[in-house]
Amino acid sequence: MRRIIKWALNHLPRTLLQRLAGWMVPLAGLFYRGRRVECPICGSHYRKFLPYGYVTSRPNALCPHCLSLERHRLLWLWLVRETRLLDDCPRLLHIAPEVCLMRHLGRLYAQHPERYVTADLESPLAKLHFDVQQIPLEDGFAEVLLCNHILEHVADDRRAMRELFRVLRPGGWGVILSPVDRTRAATFEDDSITDPDERTRIFGQYDHRRIYGRDYADRLREAGFEVLELDYAAACTPEERRRYALCKDWLYIVRRPAESDLIRKAPASVNRASAAGKAAAEETPAAAPAGKTTAAAEPTAEEAAAARPANAPTPESTAEPASRPARA
Ligand SMILES: [Zn+2]
Numbered sequence: 534m535r536r537i538i539k540w541a542l543n544h545l546p547r548t549l550l551q552r553l554a555g556w557m558v559p560l561a562g563l564f565y566r567g568r569r570v571e572c573p574i575c576g577s578h579y580r581k582f583l584p585y586g587y588v589t590s591r592p593n594a595l596c597p598h599c600l601s602l603e604r605h606r607l608l609w610l611w612l613v614r615e616t617r618l619l620d621d622c623p624r625l626l627h628i629a630p631e632v633c634l635m636r637h638l639g640r641l642y643a644q645h646p647e648r649y650v651t652a653d654l655e656s657p658l659a660k661l662h663f664d665v666q667q668i669p670l671e672d673g674f675a676e677v678l679l680c681n682h683i684l685e686h687v688a689d690d691r692r693a694m695r696e697l698f699r700v701l702r703p704g705g706w707g708v709i710l711s712p713v714d715r716t717r718a719a720t721f722e723d724d725s726i727t728d729p730d731e732r733t734r735i736f737g738q739y740d741h742r743r744i745y746g747r748d749y750a751d752r753l754r755e756a757g758f759e760v761l762e763l764d765y766a767a768a769c770t771p772e773e774r775r776r777y778a779l780c781k782d783w784l785y786i787v788r789r790p791a792e793s794d795l796i797r798k799a800p801a802s803v804n805r806a807s808a809a810g811k812a813a814a815e816e817t818p819a820a821a822p823a824g825k826t827t828a829a830a831e832p833t834a835e836e837a838a839a840a841r842p843a844n845a846p847t848p849e850s851t852a853e854p855a856s857r858p859a860r861a
Pocket of ligand 1: 601
C-alpha cells in the first residue's frame with residue numbers, strides 16, 4: 534500500500550490524482566477497519582490511517598474517508614475549537630482547497646454559498662482559477678483566508694504574500710501554512726535548481742522551490758501581516774495527538790491590522806498620512822509585527838490566543854484576536 538501511494542504521488546498528474554483519490558482511497562480504507570484512530574474532520578474510525586508521502590512515506594497519515602492528513606486534522610481542531618468560523622460563516626477565500634476541508638466547509642456554508650470562495654491554479658474542484666502571485670480579486674475581498682502548502686511552489690512567494698495581504702480585509706484573519714523546517718534559521722532557495730529529481734533531493738518534493746526556515750513568519754510580516762506562530766499540537770493532549778494522529782507542524786495564523794490599529798499605533802506625523810490610506814500601513818513599523826509568540830512551552834489554547842497580540846497595544850485591536858474572527 535505504501536509503495537502504491539508513493540508511486541502515484543510521484544508519477545500521476547495532480548489533477549488526475551485529485552479525481553482518482555476520491556474513490557480509490559476509500560476503497561483502500563476497507564482494509565483499515567477499526568477504532569484505534571479517529572478523524573476529527575469526518576468522524577471516521579480506523580485501525581490506523583493510510584501511509585502517505587512523496588519521498589518518505591509516513592505511516593498513519595491519510596484518512597481513507599475524507600483524505601485528511603495530519604496537518605489538516607490539526608488545523609481543523611484549531612478552527613473548530615479556537616475560532617467562530619463555523620458559526621459565523623464570514624466570507625472565506627480558500628486557496629488550493631484541501632478536499633477534506635472543502636467538503637465540510639461547503640456543507641457548512643450551504644446557506645451562504647456565495648461567501649465560500651475556493652480558488653486554485655488548476656484544480657477542477659475549485660470555483661476560481663488564478664495564480665496566487667496575481668489574484669484577480671478586489672482589495673479586502675475576504676474576511677478569512679486559508680492558503681496552505683502553496684507558497685513553497687510559487688516562483689515569487691513574497692509577491693504572493695503581498696497579494697494575500699491585499700485581498701484580506703483590514704481586521705481579517707487567516708491561516709497560511711507551508712512546510713517549515715524549524716531547525717533551520719533561514720529559508721533555503723535556489724532558482725537555478727529546476728530539475729524535478731534535484732528538487733526532490735534538495736527540497737523534498739519535485740515541485741518545491743524552497744525550504745522555509747524559522748524566518749517564514751518574518752516573510753509574512755514583511756507583507757504586512759501580524760503573525761502568530763503556534764505549536765498547536767503541543768496544546769492538545771497526548772491522547773488527542775495519538776488518536777487523531779496529529780503532526781508537530783506549527784500553525785501560522787495571520788491577521789491584517791485594522792485601519793484603527795494603524796492610526797492608533799502610528800506616530801503623529803504618520804498618523805496624519807494614514808488617513809490618506811495605505812502608505813501609512815507600509816511605513817508604520819509598529820503596525821506590522823505581532824509578537825514572535827510561540828506556545829512551545831506549555832501552551833493552552835487560551836495562552837496561545839492571549840499571546841498573539843504581544844505588542845498590540847489597544848483594546849480595539851485585541852478585541853478580535855486572530856483566533857476569534859469577526860462576525861460575518
Ligand atoms: Zn476523515
